[in-house]
Amino acid sequence: RLTSVDDVLSLRDEISEIVDLGEILVDFGDFLENGRRLEPAAYCHEWWLLELKEKLNSDCAHYDAHLNKEDLTNVVAALLREKRVPGMKEAIEISRRYDMHLHPAYTYLWEDISAEDRKFLASYIRERGILEQCRECGGALMIPSDENVKAILENLLVPHRIIKKKRFNTLFNVEEREFICIENPAALLECLGISHRNLRESVTPLKTRQKAPTRIGVRMGRPEKAKERxxxxxxxxxxxxxxxxxxxxxxxxxxxxxxxxxxxxxxxxxxxxxxxxxxxxxxxxxxxxxxxxxxxxxxxxxxxxxxxxxxxxxxxxxxxxxxxxxxxxxxxxxxxxxxxxxNVFVFKDGTIRYDMTNMPLTHFKVEEVEGLDVEKARELGYTRDIFGNPLVSDSQVVELKQQDIIIPVDAAFYLMRVAEFVDDELTHLYGLSPYYNVNRREDLIGKLVIALAPHTSAGILGRIIGFTRASACFAHPFFHAAKRRNCDGDEDSIMLLMDALLNFSVSFLPEKIGGKMDAPLLLIPYINPKEIDKEAHNLSIAYEYPLSFYEATLSRKKPVDVNIPTASERVSERMDAYGFGYTHETSSITAGCLKSAYKRLEKMSEKMDAQLRLAEMLRSVDEREVAEIIIKNHLIRDIKGNLRAFGTQKVRCSQCNAKYRRVPLSGKCKKCGGNLLLTVHASNISKYLHISIQIAHRYEISDALQMLEMLSEDIQSLFQEDNQRSLTDFL
Ligand SMILES: [Zn+2]
Ligand SMILES: [Zn+2]
Ligand SMILES: [Zn+2]
Known part of the structure; x- marks a missing residue:
């Protein structure tokens, strides 16, 4: 089980199959926003702690195990105080004493195997298992290797390894046998009703809750972006x-x-x-x-x-x-x-833009923001952390103000050049003194920008508070929502305020409807949270969900029937920050993937290979289906589209760039006599044909293969050199 990024990176080349992808957190607000009934939650540490607390209040513990009452009470008190995950033995003890479900850290996917498999596994272990004391791992269960048993253990997600052991059959005959070795087997055994001290002894099976009651599929979204317009x-x-x-x-x-x-x-x-x-x-x-x-x-x-x-x-x-x-x-x-x-470029409205993927953020630590330090943060108004303590350390969590943004490092370098341009413009064109005086990227901190979404014409005033290695713009959910009429997109642009004030003009824009979109016709200096899309109001802001919430998920209650505080409770007036909470800590806001494989790999064939390799590795994904979807929904459409574009293309003059819908009879440019060129290249059409046919062959997708072969014939006939015959050939 790989639980850290480092583990994954060091072992990634040795992975042959990914059996399970772990868990995903979905905000309560997403269910509320979409009016979708709650789905049963996976049993989790927070839930277990709440149940333990409730058990303690009802005081129904029975003390028959071998830890004395005092000891266990101390352990439990410490667990609740530190919100710590118990050790396996502690977890089993607590489960037995308080009649509780086993802690989720030691709960396997029991619902994923059949009753027969469970019975088979239990009797196999009872009859053929050996408990070995081991100095390295503190004890392991050894069972003779068996394909069916291994499959069941994989379905349960019980970590195990295959080892070879030598054994003296007779005095002179050494036999090598394969065993499945399960370290720390106590939870597995006790859930199967087997004592972890003696495999031949039966115990009441431990109670468990479902560890994976709801599964969700994901697909690739739009790749991240951070680039000058x-x-x-x-x-x-x-x-x-x-x-x-x-x-x-x-x-x-x-x-x-x-x-x-x-x-x-x-x-x-x-x-x-x-x-x-x-x-x-x-x-x-x-x-x-x-x-x-x-x-x-x-x-x-x-x-x-x-x-x-x-x-x-x-x-x-x-x-x-x-x-x-x-x-x-x-x-x-x-x-x-x-x-x-x-070296900066102008957009059609006179402004200089930088485009970025929107990334919502409600809290941060100063250490997570490049270019920012505690002193600077205090200057910007971040004087207290979420607990109300004065900000003195860069590891304190503070709540992001609603119009502050963290921009990519690359955006900072571009905006520095824009700032230099604006200063030059002020001095040389307008005879004024420079405004930005930017020497280091840190000089951009505290500077104002206008953020604008495509298809809108109202810019939102924002303030840069630092930089990130991620290819995204971190900002408050209210900020992202304010930019948009409906939160349909995920990519907006920013421009330096002074650039927009000096260089934007509506007189550069066309009169036609839609011509004034994506231009900062209006500037909203202060977000009124009541006026933004209600999607942002549905964000849950609790520090902790109550036990009743987890129980409500099991009966698939409607989200409106569950009482979880959301941002909507705080939007009555405009504020810098609204006192939001959050449920899970992160080690760093940029701990995720900074550059997706889709961006890292350049050629389409490399991207395809990587996607199919991953699909093959994932137990949850049918790689043949993936291949079929890619070919039918993307590649074939692409090839057909290019074929049509080729057939209906314009021609272009190589000298004066004049375009013609039809080739003039002279075969030359009518304006300057230059040579005419095709605007769509033949190589565009067959670009994906070869790779599509390869993949269709590999995964035996016969109907796609037929379509591709027909397309291939079409393309060949289009480019055959000698397919024109003279009329006299037929005489
Ligand atoms: Zn061992
Ligand atoms: Zn004049
Ligand atoms: Zn020409």
């Missing part, structure tokens, strides 16, 4: 180059023409001059609305003047072909030069 291709500047910038929308390429003719918004000043930006060269701010027009722009002169004035030289500035807004308002060229200098 980049449009494809990624611009530094929202400025139209038409087709002069070539494939890369390169300002440098466009400048070869010196003057380019583009559609752009033009501002007319009272002095009579025209300007591409709202500040006129005469110095006044233009208040009149800009007008969209076709205009010749001396891009060469503009860039030269700007770089000379800035004293900054960048190799290139990536722009856009055309602007999507109604009035075609362009960004000031200085912004693009500065973004290129700091």
């Amino acid at each position: 980049k449009m494809k291709p990624a611009p530094h500047l929202l400025f139209p180059l038409g087709n002069f910038g070539g494939r890369n929308r390169s300002l440098r390429d466009a400048m070869r023409n010196r003057v380019i003719d583009v559609e752009i918004g033009v501002w007319r000043c009272k002095c009579g001059r025209e300007s591409l930006f709202p500040r006129c060269s005469c110095g006044s701010h233009i208040t009149a609305e800009p007008v969209k027009m076709q205009k010749s722009v001396n891009i060469y002169e503009m860039f030269k003047q700007a770089t000379e004035k800035l004293g900054i030289h960048v190799p290139d500035v990536k722009c856009v072909i055309g602007l999507i807004s109604k009035k075609k308002v362009a960004e000031h060229i200085v912004k693009g030069i500065l973004r290129a200098k700091h």
Whole structure:
């Protein structure tokens, strides 16, 4: 039984089968939110402690075992005080004395084997078992190796090993025999009604509760994300180059023409001059609305003047072909030069974004947050821990404030560059003093951001309090919920507040419906918990569930009929923190997998192999079914989709990038005479075909194989070189 990450890592290459995956905690709030009846809970330590406490109150213990009353009472008192897991012998003793269910740590999956198997195992052990005293493990049960017995032990999840023992048959004949060795067999034996002191002696079987009454299947979700937002291709500047910038929308390429003719918004000043930006060269701010027009722009002169004035030289500035807004308002060229200098990229609304997976967090220890220390935490308002004690150590647990966020280390490095860009912009473009002055990533702590969910237009103000190695943004459940209209997604973006205030403009956005989505049109400075999605209100906030709750799960009560405190009780007014509790400690909020195999493995074939290898290893998973689902739901759809895309594709000019729905009769670009290229590559279609056929063969999925072979023929006929015949061939 592997119970630690280190154990798993050191033995992972020797694992041949994973018999059981252990337990999963599901919040009461998930049942409440989904209106689903409670499922029987696995017998757990917390439940056992509550039952023990109740037994003590009713004082029905009978003292006939060999520990005296005083001893056991002391043990029990210590267990309850320290909430400790008892030793096996203690657990058996307590079960017998107080007529309790055996502690879950020593409870096997008795409900997973049949009554016959149970009887068979008991009699096999009675008749053929040997109790051995062992100096290393303090005693073991040895039974002659037997396939059926081993299978039953595996189903029960009784840890055991196979050992070979030499035995003198006669004086000169050494015989080697295989045994199943079970260390610490007392709980197993007493549950089977066998005395752990003498295998031939019977005892009343210990009472047990179900250890795995409810099982749940899981599937892969969206892989984690922490990445700067980049449009494809990624611009530094929202400025139209038409087709002069070539494939890369390169300002440098466009400048070869010196003057380019583009559609752009033009501002007319009272002095009579025209300007591409709202500040006129005469110095006044233009208040009149800009007008969209076709205009010749001396891009060469503009860039030269700007770089000379800035004293900054960048190799290139990536722009856009055309602007999507109604009035075609362009960004000031200085912004693009500065973004290129700091290697940051602009989104369609003028802001610089960083996208991250949402990770809810209600409590943390300072030591879990990179870049944060106790002093800094106190400055940020974390002066007391959850018990109300002054914060003096980085291992005290504190409650996260509702608008504080912990961002990935990688996000911090990107936002540092954004901060430098904003400071440059303030000094060079606006003639103001810098705002962020960021030298180390720690300088970002305490800085404000706007967090925004896709398909929404209301940003939420947040504050950075530190960094994490996880590819996720840790924030309060209220924070994540506030961003969203319904909590349907799991990936949002942040931008530095000053960047959004300076560079966001609604005039960059298209008029069309939906065009103003994913843009910070509104800013919510302070979350009102009453206004957020009720999913976050259903979060359970108890430090401990009562005994009545565990019992309610056994009768599958409705969650509304069970009284567990939830966040909804605390949302009457706005606060920084709401006094939430939690039921289980973690060693570290980033103790989980930091980079999933899906992200670590690059090629699709590697991902498939890894998934199927795991499926084969897991007893609970049918690998053939996994293979079938992958092929039918993903690979075949993908191949068909690519085949359709290939058949209906546009062609593209290799020089000017002009696109044609049909190949012009001349076979050349109508605009510049350049060569035409396909936009969908043939290799895209057959990319997954080979691997799909391989897998279908390996798992003998015949109907999928038929589909794949037909697709394969289609693809071959599409690319056959000599399939065109001349009409004269038929004469
Ligand atoms: Zn031993
Ligand atoms: Zn003017
Ligand atoms: Zn062309």
